[in-house]
Amino acid sequence: MSLSLPGSLVTTEWLAAHIDRPELVILDGSFKLPGVTPIAADDFAARHIPKARFFDIDKIADHETSLPHMLPSPESFEQYAADLGISSDSTVVVYDTPGLMSAGRVWWTLRTFGHDKVAVLDGGLRKWLAEGRPVTDKIASFARGVFQAHFNPGAVRSKAQVLENIASQAEQVIDARSAARFTATEKEARPGLRSGHIPGSLNLPFNALTNPQTGELLDTASIAKAFEQAGLNLSEPVIASCGSGVTAAALAFGLHLAGKDDVAIYDGAWTEWGRPGDTPVETGDGK
Known part of the structure; x- marks a missing residue:
């Protein structure tokens, strides 16, 4: 068996x-x-x-x-x-x-x-x-x-798709980086990147989903509450982002545990978006 x-x-x-x-x-x-x-x-x-x-x-x-x-x-x-x-x-x-x-x-x-x-x-x-x-x-x-x-191409988003989403707002964007990196009060570790976040995005640091003493995941109700307190509507589709596409998947996993699977990851993440160029950047808490 x-x-x-x-x-x-x-x-x-x-x-x-x-x-x-x-x-x-x-x-x-x-x-x-x-x-x-x-x-x-x-x-x-x-x-x-x-x-x-x-x-x-x-x-x-x-x-x-x-x-x-x-x-x-x-x-x-x-x-x-x-x-x-x-x-x-x-x-x-x-x-x-x-x-x-x-x-x-x-x-x-x-x-x-x-x-x-x-x-x-x-x-x-x-x-x-x-x-x-x-x-x-x-x-x-x-x-x-x-x-x-x-x-499954639906699990991934490109820079072009995220740019289009700023106008359409068809999907919510949530960023797993620390609040300091999201608001641009702390500079990015990777050289040459601008500081801030994708316009209109929400912020929930990935480590907010785990017990700081043990590393274990919070219960599903607490996970769902953390996303809701960050401003996420759990009935609408989501794009998760982060610094380079790694911790965004922690948010995707947390949402999966909470019963939500209409979640894609922006694979290029801030390493791509934060480069000098034509991508718009917001600073502050975005609220």
């Missing part, structure tokens, strides 16, 4: 109980901003959940663009997924180190390429370690997978 996920969020207890199942693929999707050391791949090499494989967000990307970790082509993703031992019938659990910073990006990427048997580990490596569960520095061996990608 194949392994079924209890939902899109799994507990450390569930993972520990099923960790030896052969059809289970565990992915460490940890990510750090450029210049932060040690890099996430080095952290993984030093310690990770047994059986885990490292999902390198920068490597598994479109390398034909100057923008960071943009979605690859379906053909490229098929190869990446297979190289990680993921097959179309695999059950996948994704985690990151703090709880929900980049795991949502891996979850969203797999779903965007048609793989729905994927869940996020609640609390991530942080909770796993806090509970004294085992970690290893041994790299697991695994057979190559057989993966077929089915790309």
Whole structure:
């Protein structure tokens, strides 16, 4: 009998109980901003959940663009997924180190390429370690997978589409960056970018969805309330954005837990929008 996920969020207890199942693929999707050391791949090499494989967000990307970790082509993703031992019938659990910073990006990427048997580990490596569960520095061996990608273009928005949306306001835009970056009271870390936000967008920092002590997700009612307090109408479609398309997926994951799936991600995010050019920028709180 194949392994079924209890939902899109799994507990450390569930993972520990099923960790030896052969059809289970565990992915460490940890990510750090450029210049932060040690890099996430080095952290993984030093310690990770047994059986885990490292999902390198920068490597598994479109390398034909100057923008960071943009979605690859379906053909490229098929190869990446297979190289990680993921097959179309695999059950996948994704985690990151703090709880929900980049795991949502891996979850969203797999779903965007048609793989729905994927869940996020609640609390991530942080909770796993806090509970004294085992970690290893041994790299697991695994057979190559057989993966077929089915790309969902509706999950992604381009700069042109976001520009059109400013006029049409057909979709709400919500930004996962910190309030200081959103309002332009703090400069962007990436050089050359303007400060501020997409006109008309809302702001909900991605870490507002988790317990700051444990890294675990808030309950679904609290998640929904956080979005509503940020000004989001949960009955209308959403575009999530952030600095470079990673933490936007944390918002998409939170909305998914709250029962909302008409959510797309602006993949270029502020790294594209904030470049000098013709994209309009607002500062302040936008209210």
